[in-house]
Amino acid sequence: MKKIILASKSIDRSELLKKAGIPFEKSVTNIDEEKYKAKYSHGNDLVKELAKVKALFAKNKLIKSELDALIVAADSLVILEGEIIGKAQTEEEAFKIIKKLTGRTHELITGIAITETNNPKIVIDSDTTFVQFLKLSDEEIIQYIKTDEWKGRAGAYSINDKASLFIKKINGSSSNVIGLPMHKLYKILRTEFGLNLFHIERA
Amino acid sequence: MKKIILASKSIDRSELLKKAGIPFEKSVTNIDEEKYKAKYSHGNDLVKELAKVKALFAKNKLIKSELDALIVAADSLVILEGEIIGKAQTEEEAFKIIKKLTGRTHELITGIAITETNNPKIVIDSDTTFVQFLKLSDEEIIQYIKTDEWKGRAGAYSINDKASLFIKKINGSSSNVIGLPMHKLYKILRTEFGLNLFHIERA
Numbered sequence: 001m002k003k004i005i006l007a008s009k010s011i012d013r014s015e016l017l018k019k020a021g022i023p024f025e026k027s028v029t030n031i032d033e034e035k036y037k038a039k040y041s042h043g044n045d046l047v048k049e050l051a052k053v054k055a056l057f058a059k060n061k062l063i064k065s066e067l068d069a070l071i072v073a074a075d076s077l078v079i080l081e082g083e084i085i086g087k088a089q090t091e092e093e094a095f096k097i098i099k100k101l102t103g104r105t106h107e108l109i110t111g112i113a114i115t116e117t118n119n120p121k122i123v124i125d126s127d128t129t130f131v132q133f134l135k136l137s138d139e140e141i142i143q144y145i146k147t148d149e150w151k152g153r154a155g156a157y158s159i160n161d162k163a164s165l166f167i168k169k170i171n172g173s174s175s176n177v178i179g180l181p182m183h184k185l186y187k188i189l190r191t192e193f194g195l196n197l198f199h200i201e202r203a
Numbered sequence: 204m205k206k207i208i209l210a211s212k213s214i215d216r217s218e219l220l221k222k223a224g225i226p227f228e229k230s231v232t233n234i235d236e237e238k239y240k241a242k243y244s245h246g247n248d249l250v251k252e253l254a255k256v257k258a259l260f261a262k263n264k265l266i267k268s269e270l271d272a273l274i275v276a277a278d279s280l281v282i283l284e285g286e287i288i289g290k291a292q293t294e295e296e297a298f299k300i301i302k303k304l305t306g307r308t309h310e311l312i313t314g315i316a317i318t319e320t321n322n323p324k325i326v327i328d329s330d331t332t333f334v335q336f337l338k339l340s341d342e343e344i345i346q347y348i349k350t351d352e353w354k355g356r357a358g359a360y361s362i363n364d365k366a367s368l369f370i371k372k373i374n375g376s377s378s379n380v381i382g383l384p385m386h387k388l389y390k391i392l393r394t395e396f397g398l399n400l401f402h403i404e405r406a
Binding site: 020196 | 223346350363365
């Protein structure tokens with residue numbers, strides 16, 4: 001089977017692939033995300049562009065090392081009433097983000113880009129999940145921030161960890177909220193790249 | 204802090220509590236679930252009854268051992284167009300269940316019951332999540348069944364494992380699909396038992 005390369009640093013995305021029994025390797029991309037954030041005002045366009053740029057960055061690197069592989073890249077962000085919310089850099093920023101999201105419904109958008117080293121084709125798509133938070137007190141938010149779950153995560157929360165306590169409901173794909181819409185990965189690989197993830201051996 | 208006892212064998216429920224940083228111990232209950240299945244034709248009534256029976260079974264056991272504890276019990280099942288679908292016992296049953304669910308939307312219902320050894324109060328609730336599967340071929344279902352994810356799970360699938368590839372969307376709580384509606388656990392413990400899960404030390 002062709003090697004699958006995940007062009008992402010995210011531990012959550014790795015975990016999704018592992019749990020689905022998909023063998024893969026990682027390729028770390030080095031993109032100046034801020035540069036793109038200034039160019040795109042719509043979250044949907046931004047995550048698709050960032051996923052594309054990550055995929056092409058990894059593709060160039062792999063072609064140089066003469067590796068034949070299928071490349072999967074993704075980028076996630078949160079939108080609240082039109083405003084793009086990314087990752088927090090400090091506890092204070094994480095508090096501000098959760099404080100904004102608490103008691104409300106936001107959109108979690110992930111862009112996904114898939115290509116192959118020996119194929120000019122690149123398929124780019126995105127998926128949106130609506131996520132509704134319970135209302136938390138400031139004291140509860142402070143306690144939540146102490147878990148450090150916010151680190152490196154769009155929207156400063158992790159749905160499968162302590163944040164499960166305040167996620168009232170979601171509407172859409174749950175793997176998308178974790179960082180990779182797995183049903184889209186399966187469909188794109190099957191229909192566009194002839195790879196059926198149900199027919200591969202477990203990792 | 205008062206000891207929390209999870210009255211459930213489910214590895215998934217244990218995992219949810221662990222990932223939310225909640226310290227707990229397990230108490231295995233021994234209930235003849237078939238006896239109750241015959242008595243309740245509505246899934247919602249059945250899961251609430253089974254959660255209650257499990258909680259009271261554990262409570263009696265703990266009172267006998269003179270342990271002071273808060274008890275959390277749960278039971279999950281799948282409903283497809285009014286039909287109650289439980290756990291598969293064989294690969295053939297698992298195949299039949301997934302074959303029924305594929306390409307359609309079902310309800311995943313979890314009943315939850317919470318009580319304390321030193322308190323006559325018992326709070327019983329349930330949560331429903333709608334889960335939509337992509338359409339799989341028989342060959343893909345056979346490959347999926349080989350993962351053994353179906354074992355011991357309502358509806359014969361595990362949302363966070365390989366089943367993530369065919370779960371198109373959910374509407375409701377994602378922890379509920381795993382086996383315990385964590386937002387309800389948090390709310391019931393806070394409002395009915397005076398325990399705030401954000402104020403406890405991590406396990």
